[in-house]
Amino acid sequence: MSTQTIEKSTFPVTGMTCAGCASSVENILKKMNGVTEAGVNFASNSVLVSYDTETVSKEELKSHLQSAGYDIIITTENAKEEQDELQDKAYKEVKKRTFWAAILTLPVFILGMFFMSWEPGKYISLAFATPVLFIFGRSFFINAWKQAKHGKVNMDTLVALSTGVAYLFSIFSTFFPSFFEAQGITAHVYYEAATVIITFILLGKVMEEKAKSNTSTALKKLMGLQPKTLRAIINGSEQEIPIEAVEKGNTIIIRPGERVPVDGTVIKGNSFVNESMITGEPTAVEKSEGEKVFAGTVNQKGSFHFTAEKVGKDTFLSQIIRRVQEAQGSKAPVQKLVDKIASIFVPTVIGIAILTFIVWLSVGGELAFSHGLTTAIAVLIVACPCALGLATPTAIMVGIGKGAENNILIKDAESLELGHKVDAIILDKTGTITRGKPNVTDEKWLISEDKELLRSKLLALEADSEHPLADAVIRKLKEEGVEASKMTDFNSITGQGVKALDENGKAYFIGNRALVEGQGITIDTALSDTIQNWQDEAKTVVFFTDDKQLLAILGIADEIKTNSINAIKDLKDLDVAVYMLTGDNQKTAAAVAKQVGISNFKGDVMPSDKSDFVKKLQEEGRVVAMVGDGINDSEALAQADVSIAMAHGSDIAMDVAKITLTTSDLATIPKALKLSSKTVKGIRQNLFWAFFYNVISIPIAAGVLYSVNGFLLDPMIAGAAMAFSSVSVVLNSLRLKNIKL
Structure with missing residues (x-):
């Protein structure tokens, strides 16, 4: 293979x-x-x-x-929509069947409970009970037969057996009462038990289907973010085409207020795009030529053209949807145990029911047969495994949906279960703790006259510079409305900076300290102290001079994200040890660690070093979470017990990670760990009540209280209790939707 x-x-x-x-x-x-x-x-x-x-x-x-x-x-194509339509149709069908089953069950219940001695009542009950079982409840018998053909049993087997036995016994008692009377036994009928059981289970299914549909709200919202049609330039003309028809390389037109349909790169025009569905940030992002745009984001007032690069299942939005779907379909380890139990549960219950009947026949006295049949039916009904089966997946689904609402995309259920056990977390620096984008953080001008003119010359110099930090200066000056002056004779000075002449032939320079010293310009002690302080804070200092004097110094740094400090404090409050590993130098690592309150850090770390560090912590018995955003983090992400990729991380990092954050806010990580804790707590509650319910109810249904107080559990009450147990598990899971992270 x-x-x-x-x-x-x-x-x-x-x-x-x-x-x-x-x-x-x-x-x-x-x-x-x-x-x-x-x-x-x-x-x-x-x-x-x-x-x-x-x-x-x-x-x-x-x-x-x-x-x-x-x-x-x-x-x-449209598989989810097709399933939703089928489920909606099935929901309406079971709702209709439940309604009519209830209408016909009511007179049967009244006759069976209050007019049990009225002879015609048996025949009226038979007339009403027959359509309840074999028209409105036919699905139980059909499905039980299909399972039997494959040598399998399930919940429908339990329902079909219990109600079928009760119905057949009642028919025999109706037409051949003398058989029982000859033995001194009253010929009881159980039409009301069979019909009420069917009705209660149908009602439970209606409530379950309604509740289950509520758990996938987040997924439906995500799917609704993608438009159904788009405008593209096909063969030189503008056409409206369905989303399924778009191909890579198509030029797509986005107008004010429209959603971006697929991922691509802007080739014409500019606008601001709301990317909160990806980043969680409310501020719209400016998009111009060369900028990336993503499916599901909302264009603001401008318009632009872009080239489609990722379409269909490859778009960022589709990947989010797929991860949520896969996560909701995945199983926590505890669920695998539940599945094993469920596979042997039904045969065991059938065995207990048969044993119950045999024991009652042996020691039941005068009413042995009647009581034996009643208790056997009650055991079959009360032991429904639905509550057990719904305990884990409903909690997982709601937990994953809650995560999606809070910018936490959980790739598999195992990470959601493990999250609350994490006691050590490793953070990458760039793009995780910091923004991953250099910005001008400090600016000190040494002259006051002609400052605005000099700023325009500075912009012109940086605009022609190829230095990676030049973009930070350009971005800052443009944001402040500065327009570039006309400069000529640009020259790059290797290892130092750039030089250019203004319209008057005067030379201006921008670069590092070596460039300043090369011009014979001295830096006084006070300014040297400022420069040293900036460098101690992991800032790169840029010098702007003319041919005679130093004009300004700029501090450029990869800024700490707004919530990083509070997020790290929150992690510590959760008793999680926080580590920072970075490929940046040790001095920068120390400066950043000091600012955010991390005492355990390492600089100059290679990708394999990160993975080895994860292993080392695991060998110490810790449950380790790794947070990163780059290809260099992928090895450590794969090794970690819980791996978390930050927004805008590399595709490899996001594929490896079990949890992806769609925001760059580090404060989302403590929320993810809290979500894990709440979800696991919900699963444990569900499993406890599902097991507790069966442990208590099966012996009672079998008649253990009869010798104490004469109590026997009526089969129709057993049906109501069974339905309520399933619904209560789903409702308990749905409480997760309202938790505060």
Whole structure:
């Protein structure tokens, strides 16, 4: 099996009704030749499949599942929309069936509870119960039969068995009461139990489907960011085309107020674009020729043309959507344990039900058969594994959705589960703690006359300079409205700076200290102290002179991000040890570390050194998180227990990282760790109540209290309790949507 032919795809699944169904879909796919891995998420109705495209096709996956009563949507275009339509249709259908089941169940319930001795009531109940079971509740029996053909059992098996047995027993009691009366037993009927069970479970499914649809709100919002159509120049003319038709290299026109449809580079015009969906920053960013634009961002008042470079699934927005989908379909390690339990749970419950019936027949006395049947039915119903199956995925989905709302994109559920255990975090410097973009931080002019004229000459000098720091000076002066003077005879002085002449032939220079000293210009002690202070703060000092005197000095630095200091303090408050590793020199590393309050730092670090440092901490028993944004961080990101890529990081870093932040704000990291803690707490609560519910309810349903106080759990009350347990788990998970990070 070639690694080149292995494809990993997420498919929407239809036809699943419980956690047992999810397990069945998973097992059916895993047993197929060519499938290397399959992971089903019941809460999102999706399956993540890794398969060899040379051995098995998507169509074969679909056909194989259809034979077992399930289906997957394999079309790549609008698959989610198609699934949403099918789910909406299914929701409306189950809602309608629930309504009519409830209408017909009500008289059966009244007759069974209050007029049980009225003989005609049995026949009326039979007439109403039959459509409830075999029209409005037919899906339980159909699905149970499909599972049985594949040698499998699931929740539908439990429902079909319990209600079917109750119905058949009641029919026998209705038409052949003498059989029981001959043994001195009252011929009870359980039409009300069968119908109420079906109705309660249908009602539970309505509530579950409604609740589950709320967990993917963030994903739907992300999908809504991409426009359906766009304007492009095709064969020299402007045309409106659907988003699916755009190709790399197309020239796309963006007008005021429009959303950018795909990723690309501006080639004409300029405007300000709101990139808050990517960066979390509310301030619009200026876009002009050569600037990158991203799908989903919103253009402001200007207009521009840009060349499409990343389209379809390759756009930044599509990558975000895909990561959220994959994350919602992935499983936390604790969920894998739940899946194993669920796969053996249903057969075990059926065994307990049979054993319960046998025990009652043996020791139940006069009403042994009647009580045995009642308790067996109650055990089958009350032990529904849905609450167990929904415990983890619903919490994971809501947690991931909450993360997406807070600029935290979680790539897989394992990182969400591990996050709260992190006790050591390694931060890269450039682009993580700092902005990753040099800016003029300090400016000191040594003369007062003709200052504005000199600033225009400075701009002209820097505009022709090839030095990487020149952009910082140019950006600052342009932001202040300075316009460049006319300068001539530009010359680069190797290792020192640049020189040019103004219209009067006077020479001006900009560069480093060596350039100043080369002109024979002296720097007094006070100014030397200022320069030293700036350098101690990891700032590069730039000198602006004419041919006789020093005119100004500028301090340029990669500034600390606004919230970095507070974010690092928050991490320490969470008892997380903070380390900073950077490829920058030790002096700069020390200056930055001092400013942000980090005592553990290293400079001049190579990429492999970062990875080795992660290993060292792990060997000490720490759970390590690595935060970076560049290719040089990818090795350490892959090694770390939890890896976090910052916004605008390299594609490699973002692919390796398990968590991607869509903002450059470091304060998002403590939020991610808190989100992990809250989500895991929600999972544990769900699992506790799901297990606790079954541990308590199964013995009660089996009749252990009968010898104490004569109590037997009515099957219809068992159905109500089962439905409530599933809904309560989903509602508990949904509480995560309201937590404050």
